[in-house]
Amino acid sequence: xxxxxxxxxxxxxxxxxxxxxxxxxxxxxxxxxxxxxxxxxxxxxxxxxxxxxxxxxxxxxxxxxxxxxxxxxxxxxxxxxxxxxxxxxxxxxxxxxxxxxxxxxxxxxxxxxxxxxxxxxxxxxxxxxxxx
Amino acid sequence: xxxxxxxxxxxxxxxxxxxxxxxxxxxxxxxxxxxxxxxxxxxxxxxxxxxxxxxxxxxxxxxxxxxxxxxxxxxxxxxxxxxxxxxxxxxxxxxxxxxxxxxxxxxxxxxxxxxxxxxxxxxxxxxxxxxx
DNA sequence: ATGTAGTTTATAATGATTCTAAATAAAGTG
DNA sequence: CACTTTATTTAGAATCATTATAAACTACAT
Numbered sequence: 358x359x360x361x362x363x364x365x366x367x368x369x370x371x372x373x374x375x376x377x378x379x380x381x382x383x384x385x386x387x388x389x390x391x392x393x394x395x396x397x398x399x400x401x402x403x404x405x406x407x408x409x410x411x412x413x414x415x416x417x418x419x420x421x422x423x424x425x426x427x428x429x430x431x432x433x434x435x436x437x438x439x440x441x442x443x444x445x446x447x448x449x450x451x452x453x454x455x456x457x458x459x460x461x462x463x464x465x466x467x468x469x470x471x472x473x474x475x476x477x478x479x480x481x482x483x484x485x486x487x488x489x
Numbered sequence: 490x491x492x493x494x495x496x497x498x499x500x501x502x503x504x505x506x507x508x509x510x511x512x513x514x515x516x517x518x519x520x521x522x523x524x525x526x527x528x529x530x531x532x533x534x535x536x537x538x539x540x541x542x543x544x545x546x547x548x549x550x551x552x553x554x555x556x557x558x559x560x561x562x563x564x565x566x567x568x569x570x571x572x573x574x575x576x577x578x579x580x581x582x583x584x585x586x587x588x589x590x591x592x593x594x595x596x597x598x599x600x601x602x603x604x605x606x607x608x609x610x611x612x613x614x615x616x617x618x619x620x621x
Numbered sequence: 622a623t624g625t626a627g628t629t630t631a632t633a634a635t636g637a638t639t640c641t642a643a644a645t646a647a648a649g650t651g
Numbered sequence: 652c653a654c655t656t657t658a659t660t661t662a663g664a665a666t667c668a669t670t671a672t673a674a675a676c677t678a679c680a681t
Contacts (some may be wrong), residue, residue: 372628410630544659566637
């Protein structure tokens, strides 16, 4: 199984739960955005097994730390994650409360001219809020 | 008092609490970022009176709706607000958990090339995460 | 097989935010 | 001014996402 390797190589034990979560997250061409609750629903539907909510949180955070998931900075009561970890930005449709990917080509290069001593830029994220 | 007018003109009754909160937020040259809890502390210090937490929430949301405050999109367990409502961006220092203003000139023009039918761009915000 | 270190789990705890309903205060009316 | 109406404040309760806890379980090395 492909995910066993991937997990082991990241120093994460390939448990049944982690492999199932991998399948839900990564067995698809399209990347997608999700909240923890949405992910829990997907897992239930796809695998017909119940993974503890705590495990879902743990796993998502572990995957984020390893760079397999990204948090999307947005003001919402729930945290949004993205399976698309490439450098890219987002539209946020305020009415639908839906995120839409913006490819880097849709935005053009961004040049942050100011530097802060002793600090490195880790990420640059644009959120474009949309209204109707 | 200047804030009485401002409030009345926005359709908000100029109550003692709202005026005090205005003083804490706007009686300063520098704009600043805050969470609700930080604001509550500031109010206590500056006015020596206690305003109910619920009122602080209500007022901040009312002011946001009127455009006197902006929410800053960031992943944190607390919501950050900004008294600087002009178009600008932010550094977020991950270690210090501190926001730093980025002037528009520090970033250069941003051109969102993609359009979504029937939607207008309401805001474009960049978050630059900093690590040490 | 056996030990150990990492994981999972149900449940409890935390903490920011929102809700509720009663008390209070501002504005409007005669 | 009285008096009514309507908005606002308030303490405390409720909600809800997330994190902590600690016991049971499991992958893996020896």
